[in-house]
Amino acid sequence: MNKETSIREPRNENKRLTFFFSQQLKEWKTARYRFKDLKKVKTKKIICRENTLQVQFNPARMVSTGAKIDKNSLAKRPCFLCAKNRPQEQIFIRLDEDFDLLVNPFPILPMHFTIAAQRHQPQNILPNYTEIHNFLSVYDNLTVFYNGPKCGASAPDHLHFQAGISGLLPLQKEWARISNSIERLFTLDEGNEIAALSTFICPLFVIYSTSAETDEALFRKLYETLPKREDESEPMLNIVAWRDCEKYITVVIPREQHRPSFYSAVGDAQFLISQAHWIWPV
Numbered sequence: 001m002n003k004e005t006s007i008r009e010p011r012n013e014n015k016r017l018t019f020f021f022s023q024q025l026k027e028w029k030t031a032r033y034r035f036k037d038l039k040k041v042k043t044k045k046i047i048c049r050e051n052t053l054q055v056q057f058n059p060a061r062m063v064s065t066g067a068k069i070d071k072n073s074l075a076k077r078p079c080f081l082c083a084k085n086r087p088q089e090q091i092f093i094r095l096d097e098d099f100d101l102l103v104n105p106f107p108i109l110p111m112h113f114t115i116a117a118q119r120h121q122p123q124n125i126l127p128n129y130t131e132i133h134n135f136l137s138v139y140d141n142l143t144v145f146y147n148g149p150k151c152g153a154s155a156p157d158h159l160h161f162q163a164g165i166s167g168l169l170p171l172q173k174e175w176a177r178i179s180n181s182i183e184r185l186f187t188l189d190e191g192n193e194i195a196a197l198s199t200f201i202c203p204l205f206v207i208y209s210t211s212a213e214t215d216e217a218l219f220r221k222l223y224e225t226l227p228k229r230e231d232e233s234e235p236m237l238n239i240v241a242w243r244d245c246e247k248y249i250t251v252v253i254p255r256e257q258h259r260p261s262f263y264s265a266v267g268d269a270q271f272l273i274s275q276a277h278w279i280w281p282v
């Protein structure tokens, strides 16, 4: 049975998180080695439309990147996010009534967490969007990610987010420049608005918010305008969200396809790339 961490000190939540992370790596050898191996990951910078992208070659992510997520494969495997199936060594922080925080054992960031629902239920953003804001209101130095059920989630059958230290992603590193060209689409009131960004390598929507209520209202408004295919449970999208002091920034990336065409190519033409590794971890 997994242990809920009994760490109550230090008091500062960010420090508590760092403490939890090192505690987990101390106790869990496999995870410790994977984080250590992250230092050996090969990276390459690519310039595209004035944007610097970073591609990572990370064989340890093969389990996630190559994960089969069709219904049959999901039904056959024990869900690795359900508490009853988690490795013995995996500890967690109970965030609230619905979510636990875990260290992600297949990291792409130097500190990488999974925010997993306590109950096994499908990936579904609309009723759970506020969790992102709630989480960031406590852990202000992290970035939260959401990958839709067919947009990179390796466990689409178990609702989860991911989180990592803020400011490391190329999108964030270049945010000051990139966000210069945003176009405001809708303003609720001061500091609460929806904007569009078309100068990045893919079109993005941005939600600026100052409270959980306005954040949720703006996301709902945007969500309802996004196209949803008949065979999908929600519009295809990815989310990256972080804080800049009291301002909450949510980037919503609408998706056209689940995987690039070369993912399923044969022989030398095949490249197993995690969707948009260059923006956020999947």
Ligand SMILES: [Zn+2]
Binding pocket: 079, 080, 081, 082, 119, 120, 121, 157, 158
């Ligand atoms: Zn599960």
